[in-house]
Amino acid sequence: MGFQPIKFYQTGTYTVGNRLLSPDQRSVQADEARSNSINSGHRACQGCGEALGARYAIDAAMAESHGQLIAVNATGCLEVFSTPYPESSWQVPWIHSVFGNAPAVATGIAAAMKVKGRTDVRVVAQGGDGGTTDIGFGCLSGMFERNDDVLYICYDNEAYMNTGVQRSSATPPAARTATTMPVGPEPGNPFGQGKNLPEIAMAHGIPYVATATVADLRDLEYKVRRAMRMHGARYIHLFVPCPLGWGTASHDTIRIARLAKESGLFPVFEAEHGEVTSVLKIRRKVGVEEYLLPQKRFAHLFGSHPHPEMVSRIQEIAERNIRKYGLLDEEAA
Amino acid sequence: MIKPFAITLKPGTSLSNLTGTWRTERPVYLDRLPPCNNACPAGENIQGWLYHAESGDYEQAWRVLVEENPFPAVMGRVCYHPCEDQCNRGKLDSAVGINSVERFLGDEAIRRGWKFSKSADASGKKVLIVGAGPSGLSAAYHLARMGHEVEIQEAGPMAGGMMRFGIPKYRLPRDVLDAEVRRILDLGVRLKLNSRVDDIVQGMQGFDAAFLAVGAHIARRAFIPAGDAAHVVDAVSLLQSMEGEEKPMLGRRVVVYGGGNTAIDVARTARRLGATDAIIVYRRTRERMPAHDFEIEEALQEGVMIRWLSAIRQADEGQLTVEKMVLDEKGMPVPTGEFETMEADTLVLALGQDVDLALLEGVPNLEIRNGTVQVSGNMMTGYPGLFAGGDMVPSERNVTVAAGHGKKAARHIDAYLRGVSYEPHAKHELADFGKLNTWYYSDADKTVRPMLDIIRRQTSFDEVQGGLDETNALFEARRCMSCGNCFECDNCYGVCPDNAVIKLGPGRRFKFNYDYCKGCGLCAAECPCGAIKMVPEEI
Ligand SMILES: Cc1ncc(C[n+]2csc(CCOP(=O)(O)OP(=O)(O)O)c2C)c(N)n1
Numbered sequence: 001m002g003f004q005p006i007k008f009y010q011t012g013t014y015t016v017g018n019r020l021l022s023p024d025q026r027s028v029q030a031d032e033a034r035s036n037s038i039n040s041g042h043r044a045c046q047g048c049g050e051a052l053g054a055r056y057a058i059d060a061a062m063a064e065s066h067g068q069l070i071a072v073n074a075t076g077c078l079e080v081f082s083t084p085y086p087e088s089s090w091q092v093p094w095i096h097s098v099f100g101n102a103p104a105v106a107t108g109i110a111a112a113m114k115v116k117g118r119t120d121v122r123v124v125a126q127g128g129d130g131g132t133t134d135i136g137f138g139c140l141s142g143m144f145e146r147n148d149d150v151l152y153i154c155y156d157n158e159a160y161m162n163t164g165v166q167r168s169s170a171t172p173p174a175a176r177t178a179t180t181m182p183v184g185p186e187p188g189n190p191f192g193q194g195k196n197l198p199e200i201a202m203a204h205g206i207p208y209v210a211t212a213t214v215a216d217l218r219d220l221e222y223k224v225r226r227a228m229r230m231h232g233a234r235y236i237h238l239f240v241p242c243p244l245g246w247g248t249a250s251h252d253t254i255r256i257a258r259l260a261k262e263s264g265l266f267p268v269f270e271a272e273h274g275e276v277t278s279v280l281k282i283r284r285k286v287g288v289e290e291y292l293l294p295q296k297r298f299a300h301l302f303g304s305h306p307h308p309e310m311v312s313r314i315q316e317i318a319e320r321n322i323r324k325y326g327l328l329d330e331e332a333a
Numbered sequence: 334m335i336k337p338f339a340i341t342l343k344p345g346t347s348l349s350n351l352t353g354t355w356r357t358e359r360p361v362y363l364d365r366l367p368p369c370n371n372a373c374p375a376g377e378n379i380q381g382w383l384y385h386a387e388s389g390d391y392e393q394a395w396r397v398l399v400e401e402n403p404f405p406a407v408m409g410r411v412c413y414h415p416c417e418d419q420c421n422r423g424k425l426d427s428a429v430g431i432n433s434v435e436r437f438l439g440d441e442a443i444r445r446g447w448k449f450s451k452s453a454d455a456s457g458k459k460v461l462i463v464g465a466g467p468s469g470l471s472a473a474y475h476l477a478r479m480g481h482e483v484e485i486q487e488a489g490p491m492a493g494g495m496m497r498f499g500i501p502k503y504r505l506p507r508d509v510l511d512a513e514v515r516r517i518l519d520l521g522v523r524l525k526l527n528s529r530v531d532d533i534v535q536g537m538q539g540f541d542a543a544f545l546a547v548g549a550h551i552a553r554r555a556f557i558p559a560g561d562a563a564h565v566v567d568a569v570s571l572l573q574s575m576e577g578e579e580k581p582m583l584g585r586r587v588v589v590y591g592g593g594n595t596a597i598d599v600a601r602t603a604r605r606l607g608a609t610d611a612i613i614v615y616r617r618t619r620e621r622m623p624a625h626d627f628e629i630e631e632a633l634q635e636g637v638m639i640r641w642l643s644a645i646r647q648a649d650e651g652q653l654t655v656e657k658m659v660l661d662e663k664g665m666p667v668p669t670g671e672f673e674t675m676e677a678d679t680l681v682l683a684l685g686q687d688v689d690l691a692l693l694e695g696v697p698n699l700e701i702r703n704g705t706v707q708v709s710g711n712m713m714t715g716y717p718g719l720f721a722g723g724d725m726v727p728s729e730r731n732v733t734v735a736a737g738h739g740k741k742a743a744r745h746i747d748a749y750l751r752g753v754s755y756e757p758h759a760k761h762e763l764a765d766f767g768k769l770n771t772w773y774y775s776d777a778d779k780t781v782r783p784m785l786d787i788i789r790r791q792t793s794f795d796e797v798q799g800g801l802d803e804t805n806a807l808f809e810a811r812r813c814m815s816c817g818n819c820f821e822c823d824n825c826y827g828v829c830p831d832n833a834v835i836k837l838g839p840g841r842r843f844k845f846n847y848d849y850c851k852g853c854g855l856c857a858a859e860c861p862c863g864a865i866k867m868v869p870e871e872i
């Protein structure tokens with residue numbers, strides 16, 4: 001079934017709130033009493049998608065767990081900008097692991113809570129794409145395989161942002177990073193096999209896997225709350241644009257996330273026990289150029305020495321996603 | 334014990350870090366002018382009343398509406414709704430059916446007997462209004478609510494002016510008009526019927542100011558040689574006689590000469606009176622016809638025929654002589670010298686209307702140009718205390734414009750009576766389409782109003798266009814995008830990565846916490862309706 005959008009009432013569930021909806025139909029973010037898990041004063045860049053995505057996700061988890069939540073955080077921007085010792089923005093019990101072991105730390109906390117009989121306390125682990133798809137991958141796979149009672153959230157900004165935008169295994173083809181410079185016949189990050197973590201998570205057969213973006217708040221909240229109602233290993237892969245690393249305007253963060261989804265480059269879906277159960281359809285399909293053009297990390301694909309063949313290859317990736325996940329409704333096509 | 338440094342400091346909150354100092358631009362909330370409001374000749378706050386209709390509070394919607402215009406049920410039927418032409422939603426799917434929601438509110442008010450709210454304290458001033466048409470009644474309404482004593486003197490036997498004697502019943506049922514007029518009179522406005530003012534300067538004695546709104550109801554004639562037995566009438570008297578007991582006899586073949594909305598009204602009326610043929614003769618082409626396209630279309634549907642590029646040269650008993658015309662490069666009709674005859678039992682001339690200026694003779698300092706009374710920006714004529722509006726001053730002539738004149742004149746008359754001058758608010762900047770983020774609005778096509786079936790349209794004076802019911806009026810209201818005006822969608826409150834937006838609660842909107850706002854601009858970019866603007870910080 002998936003997230004059931006409310007299609008009318010002026011803006012339906014597209015906007016964060018809607019005075020025309022009954023209170024139980026409203027979002028966590030619209031609530032004046034939301035927990036504001038990451039409070040003001042954090043040092044994230046202007047328009048940071050990760051700061052926004054983390055508040056969206058953790059506020060929803062807090063709402064669903066009635067405030068009984070412990071959050072584990074791998075090293076990365078989210079940890080560094082929120083908690084420069086001795087200050088912290090976090091308004092939830094929060095623990096910093098190291099870069100590569102957040103899943104293992106979360107597993108331990110979940111086990112401890114179980115031993116103490118605190119079945120009401122739930123555990124969330126979070127990390128960047130580097131911490132998740134690269135260095136933390138072994139711990140994460142173990143956590144999945146043991147089906148530990150943890151919701152793991154990956155904030156995917158497609159590179160190691162905290163240390164200065166180095167490539168990760170989640171960096172997309174052609175993107176410029178500090179370690180994949182736009183030089184040579186195929187500038188930027190090479191077209192590789194990719195490393196699709198949501199699908200790898202699904203291959204573990206865990207109860208719940210979902211992808212989401214900061215552009216679809218209601219879908220994201222639905223997925224976090226759904227995951228929090230389940231037990232065992234759960235994984236949410238959240239797409240969070242990074243204005244600094246991607247070379248985008250700070251006000252464009254949500255638009256860029258929306259274009260990633262609408263172009264088909266970032267498929268938004270959910271899966272249970274390894275099977276896709278719903279997809280968020282494309283509403284107004286756009287070509288990949290519309291997504292790539294506003295980002296300086298793809299600037300070398302356009303301009304005076306353009307690489308249309310690389311743009312076509314990226315378009316092919318989008319088309320493959322659209323076919324594979326059935327992202328287009330007939331009417332939107 | 335010597336503690337490692339890392340555990341010597343007490344934990345603190347990031348609130349001590351005022352990230353607002355990073356900002357180079359700041360977001361500010363503002364109200365921009367919705368294009369519908371900007372286009373409304375009566376100055377209605379359309380977005381404002383739709384806002385209340387959206388939540389189903391129709392009475393509040395109606396109250397906001399009538400702040401500007403006392404005739405929603407009339408407007409919802411006869412207004413040409415330039416608001417809808419400008420509606421931003423037209424660029425997305427189709428314009429919001431503003432006019433149909435207005436009618437729904439107007440009808441709802443009549444059905445539920447809503448009354449105008451109490452007026453201001455009595456001012457002790459008396460205002461004379463000449464003419465009980467839309468602008469006179471509108472002025473009376475506003476002046477009465479401002480606390481002035483108002484007397485309307487109307488030459489005709491009933492109030493309504495062109496709303497009654499110009500617009501046929503099938504477009505405006507009379508019970509609707511009567512209800513909205515009565516509600517104005519209920520404010521204590523005195524209406525004297527059958528009382529023609531022959532000399533305004535004398536008539537004004539005993540009053541502190543006067544508003545002239547006698548309209549333009551003298552039919553313009555064209556010189557057409559006519560035989561003694563030819564039956565030639567003018568559109569104004571024909572439509573007027575429709576209000577009497579005895580319906581005019583027009584015969585089976587009726588020819589209407591002219592190309593405006595009145596010509597269309599007459600032809601459609603003729604069909605309903607039993608004419609088998611109702612033919613409009615017009616000198617130019619459809620593209621150049623001043624009548625509104627939808628009215629031409631409705632007339633054609635009812636079997637009205639139109640003969641383009643033709644001028645009537647001679648009228649005889651049962652027959653007309655018509656000359657074929659062509660358009661020159663400027664689009665003006667030129668005769669060809671080719672003549673034809675056509676059968677006609679009656680010829681109706683619908684060639685425009687002039688103002689009856691008789692009552693103005695000898696008024697000092699009055700300027701009359703092209704048959705209309707000149708007024709300055711405050712609607713006052715050259716004669717102090719004498720204001721004028723509606724069809725008798727230079728402007729577009731329709732009911733909505735007239736109602737707008739009435740309001741505007743009332744505000745200036747009120748100021749004049751108080752010895753001050755009325756300064757309208759500076760207009761907000763326009764909320765054009767580019768200011769919106771339309772991603773957030775649900776896809777929803779316009780609701781189409783039901784139309785009376787064609788047979789009944791040809792044979793009866795029943796209202797042609799139906800209204801919306803509650804559910805679809807609500808749907809239609811909710812298609813409004815609230816251009817330029819916060820509708821509390823919570824987007825700014827949600828999308829701020831820095832929690833720097835404070836939600837003030839229902840109806841109270843939001844405010845920025847500039848201590849922490851970094852000026853990223855996400856709120857402005859993701860505000861659906863363009864109610865946030867980024868302005869540079871002074872550095
Ligand atoms: C074992 C180890 N290696 C390297 C680092 C340095 N380091 C800190 S954060 C980071 C990159 C984080 O990237 P990602 O996980 O994608 O998070 P982001 O900052 O992009 O949100 C690196 C390499 C470290 N802290 N620990």
Ligand code: SF4
Pocket residue numbers: 043044045046047048049050051077078081157161162241242243244245
């Ligand atoms: S570098 Fe990117 S992820 Fe890190 S704080 Fe800045 S915008 Fe956010």
Ligand SMILES: [Mg+2]
Pocket residue numbers: 128129130155156157158159160161
């Ligand atoms: Mg990263």
